[in-house]
Amino acid sequence: MADPVFERLALIGVGLIGSSVARIARSRGDIARVVVANARTEATLNRVADLGIADLTEIDPARAVEDADCVMLCAPVGAYAALAQQIAPHLMPGAIVTDVGSTKQSVIRDIGPFLPQGTHFVPAHPMAGTEFSGPDAGFIELFQGRWCLLTPPTGTDDRAVSKIRTLWERCGATVSIMDAAHHDRVVAIVSHLPHLIAFTICGTADDLADETRQEVLRFAASGFRDFTRIAASDPVMWRDIFLNNRDALLEMLARFTEDAQAMARAVRWGDTTYIEDKVLRGRKIRQALIDLNQA
Numbered sequence: 001m002a003d004p005v006f007e008r009l010a011l012i013g014v015g016l017i018g019s020s021v022a023r024i025a026r027s028r029g030d031i032a033r034v035v036v037a038n039a040r041t042e043a044t045l046n047r048v049a050d051l052g053i054a055d056l057t058e059i060d061p062a063r064a065v066e067d068a069d070c071v072m073l074c075a076p077v078g079a080y081a082a083l084a085q086q087i088a089p090h091l092m093p094g095a096i097v098t099d100v101g102s103t104k105q106s107v108i109r110d111i112g113p114f115l116p117q118g119t120h121f122v123p124a125h126p127m128a129g130t131e132f133s134g135p136d137a138g139f140i141e142l143f144q145g146r147w148c149l150l151t152p153p154t155g156t157d158d159r160a161v162s163k164i165r166t167l168w169e170r171c172g173a174t175v176s177i178m179d180a181a182h183h184d185r186v187v188a189i190v191s192h193l194p195h196l197i198a199f200t201i202c203g204t205a206d207d208l209a210d211e212t213r214q215e216v217l218r219f220a221a222s223g224f225r226d227f228t229r230i231a232a233s234d235p236v237m238w239r240d241i242f243l244n245n246r247d248a249l250l251e252m253l254a255r256f257t258e259d260a261q262a263m264a265r266a267v268r269w270g271d272t273t274y275i276e277d278k279v280l281r282g283r284k285i286r287q288a289l290i291d292l293n294q295a
């Protein structure tokens with residue numbers, strides 16, 4: 001077995017993503033020699049201990065990061081600034097701080113300024129997840145065959161980037177490195193806007209008159225069901241994502257609204273070619289994903 005990438009990995013937050021990393025690290029042995037789990041409540045830490053997915057549990061984030069050569073923030077992105085401020089004075093010289101947040105410019109803005117000289121910061125975003133949360137939701141296969149996007153700010157130490165790349169590759173992901181602003185625009189269209197649409201359409205259906213709502217729930221076809229799966233995601237996590245990728249999300253929403261209006265016009269005027277073209281385009285995108293094995 002290869003040497004572990006890290007001696008001690010501290011996970012700040014052990015929900016779906018943190019607990020999946022913990023499970024993989026514990027089962028493989030070549031990611032970290034010791035896994036420390038931090039969460040806000042004793043109840044979560046007791047659950048982590050029962051699940052046996054960390055070597056140590058620690059309720060104080062400042063203590064959790066002591067002696068860790070890698071600290072991974074796995075909480076909702078709105079909590080990052082306060083967490084960074086708390087842990088910064090306790091980081092070991094040379095420690096690598098990384099994260100799994102779904103927005104990247106905000107994370108660099110919120111964490112970067114607190115980190116002391118001599119530590120390294122490698123922001124990351126695994127493009128894998130489910131609508132479930134908490135330590136029970138994680139699983140070993142979560143990142144298998146999925147992308148992990150790294151957005152190291154200019155000047156980041158190459159060895160630190162390379163170690164985080166190895167960590168994610170050992171989790172089963174393929175790593176791609178990109179600029180944080182580009183990342184935020186890409187995920188706004190492929191992830192954040194689809195979630196916004198899912199939350200909105202479920203709300204719209206729920207706002208309908210009582211009688212109709214019953215019908216919506218009883219006869220929901222698979223299209224609506226697919227939306228409800230996404231809409232079942234964690235409210236705090238998505239509140240934080242929307243507010244921390246505001247500009248890119250609003251830009252993509254404006255473009256989407258224009259396109260939806262064009263579709264409405266085609267429906268109103270019976271523009272069969274327009275409607276067929278759009279449906280065909282959707283079908284081609286679906287096929288391309290299937291060909292890439294990502295659907």
Ligand SMILES: NC(=O)C1=CN([C@@H]2O[C@H](COP(=O)(O)OP(=O)(O)OC[C@H]3O[C@@H](n4cnc5c(N)ncnc54)[C@H](O)[C@@H]3O)[C@@H](O)[C@H]2O)C=CC1
Nearest residue numbers: 013014015016017074075076077079101102129130133134
């Ligand atoms: N759920 C998903 O599908 C994906 C989520 N992400 C990102 O990963 C991060 C974690 O998401 P999940 O694991 O899904 O969330 P989760 O809700 O399953 O777990 C979050 C963890 O953070 C802790 N936490 C919550 N608020 C906190 C606070 N104010 N201070 C300290 N700790 C706090 C919770 O106790 C819990 O341990 C988020 O930043 C999210 O944007 C990234 C990829 C996919």
Ligand SMILES: O=C(O)C(=O)Cc1ccc(O)cc1
Nearest residue numbers: 102126127128129130131191
């Ligand atoms: O469950 C789904 O459909 C997801 O899209 C999961 C997801 C949620 C947030 C991310 O930043 C990345 C992936």
